[in-house]
Amino acid sequence: MITVFVLLGLLAQATPPSTDIFLAPVRIDRGQLVVGTPVNVTNRPGYDNQPSFTPDSRALLFTSVRADAQADIYRYELQNKSVSRVTTTPESEYSATVFGDGSRFSVIRVEADSTQRLWSFRLDGTDPRLVFAGFKPVGYHAWVDSTTVAMFLLGRPNALVLADTRGGPPDTLARDVGRSLLPLPKGDGFSFLQHAKDSSWILTAVDVRGSGRERRTMTMPLVRMPPGADYITWVAPAVAICGSGSKLFIWRGSDKSAQWTELADLTKAGLTHISRLALSPDHRWLAIVAEPEARVHGIPDARPFIMHAMRALTPLKCLSTIHVCQKMPRGLPRPGLHYAPVRPRHDFRSGNEDDFQRYPARYQTGVVRR
Numbered sequence: 001m002i003t004v005f006v007l008l009g010l011l012a013q014a015t016p017p018s019t020d021i022f023l024a025p026v027r028i029d030r031g032q033l034v035v036g037t038p039v040n041v042t043n044r045p046g047y048d049n050q051p052s053f054t055p056d057s058r059a060l061l062f063t064s065v066r067a068d069a070q071a072d073i074y075r076y077e078l079q080n081k082s083v084s085r086v087t088t089t090p091e092s093e094y095s096a097t098v099f100g101d102g103s104r105f106s107v108i109r110v111e112a113d114s115t116q117r118l119w120s121f122r123l124d125g126t127d128p129r130l131v132f133a134g135f136k137p138v139g140y141h142a143w144v145d146s147t148t149v150a151m152f153l154l155g156r157p158n159a160l161v162l163a164d165t166r167g168g169p170p171d172t173l174a175r176d177v178g179r180s181l182l183p184l185p186k187g188d189g190f191s192f193l194q195h196a197k198d199s200s201w202i203l204t205a206v207d208v209r210g211s212g213r214e215r216r217t218m219t220m221p222l223v224r225m226p227p228g229a230d231y232i233t234w235v236a237p238a239v240a241i242c243g244s245g246s247k248l249f250i251w252r253g254s255d256k257s258a259q260w261t262e263l264a265d266l267t268k269a270g271l272t273h274i275s276r277l278a279l280s281p282d283h284r285w286l287a288i289v290a291e292p293e294a295r296v297h298g299i300p301d302a303r304p305f306i307m308h309a310m311r312a313l314t315p316l317k318c319l320s321t322i323h324v325c326q327k328m329p330r331g332l333p334r335p336g337l338h339y340a341p342v343r344p345r346h347d348f349r350s351g352n353e354d355d356f357q358r359y360p361a362r363y364q365t366g367v368v369r370r
Helices: 294-298 303-311 354-358
Strands: 002-008 020-029 032-035 047-053 057-067 070-077 081-085 092-099 102-110 116-122 138-143 148-153 159-164 171-175 189-195 201-209 217-226 233-234 239-244 246-252 261-264 277-279 285-292 365-370
Touching: 002 159, 020 047, 020 057, 032 261, 047 092, 047 277, 057 365, 081 239, 092 138, 102 138, 116 138, 138 159, 148 189, 189 217, 189 233, 233 277, 239 277, 239 285, 246 294
Parallel strands: 070 092
Antiparallel strands: 002 365, 020 032, 020 285, 047 057, 057 070, 070 081, 092 102, 102 116, 138 148, 148 159, 159 171, 189 201, 201 217, 233 239, 239 246, 246 261, 277 285
16 A cells, blocks of 8 residues: 655744745835835734735735645735635645736646646636646746746756747756846846755846747856845846845945845744745835744644554555655654655655755655555
């Protein structure tokens, strides 16, 4: 009998890690960027992540996993601070991004058979359409213009592919890349993180000119990322922000040192494990994905649960196929479901769920043969 199992090293009952989205006001003071006090706008146990502003800066689209253990897209209105559900589907949707003329947003959709492809919806969450039928599994994406999109395709190693919705041959630009894909501030390209031989990440820009068979690209390494930083957001050409731990860092390519320097320490605001960032188009708000300090330190000790599970194990054989289950069964192991520790993996096949990659020691997955 083959049984899918999940062992969480820290949480007795969980979906992905309990991340929240914070909004911080930003302004320019004497030529310097200043980040104000962040406010938790989701503020609930559970997964709230992948923020993306609408073009008018009035709302924030984000991915949320709630009581039904379903990943859907939600909308936060900045003016009245209200949250509404945008998609309600049997599938899971991630990484909402408004594109084109602003009437639709794209998502990575995990379909019924676990296929991950790029889809789009109207802004009200209706009229789902498949963008590319042949590209899968897609983990992340970024629109270069209204028809050109850069996609992170899962694999060993993963691949960075540039394609056009109007057709034409795709371009594979790089392999073994990171999850932060963003259009450049003035268009004509995008940025990504390239994995270096020393295991660090290099912020890299791609200049894109033309389209179809006439398309030309030029890749330009920019700067090495700080330790623990996996995402950036662009402020202006050659000016970017990233986060690591409880701090924000800024890179100004025009500076003599052209290295990352500390922008803000958000420890007193209670932010830990800062990951994704998004800057509103009007440059007034910075969205920050982080784990609230109180919630991190309030996690119950799961070691007794783990030890109970380990004592009940029989010899196991882990297969090569990896499956990630989002929901933990309640209580202790029950008949038909068996738990076991396996070695941490950094290449989870459910590639869109970035937290499984960011915290591999918390999420041990595999297939047990009995």
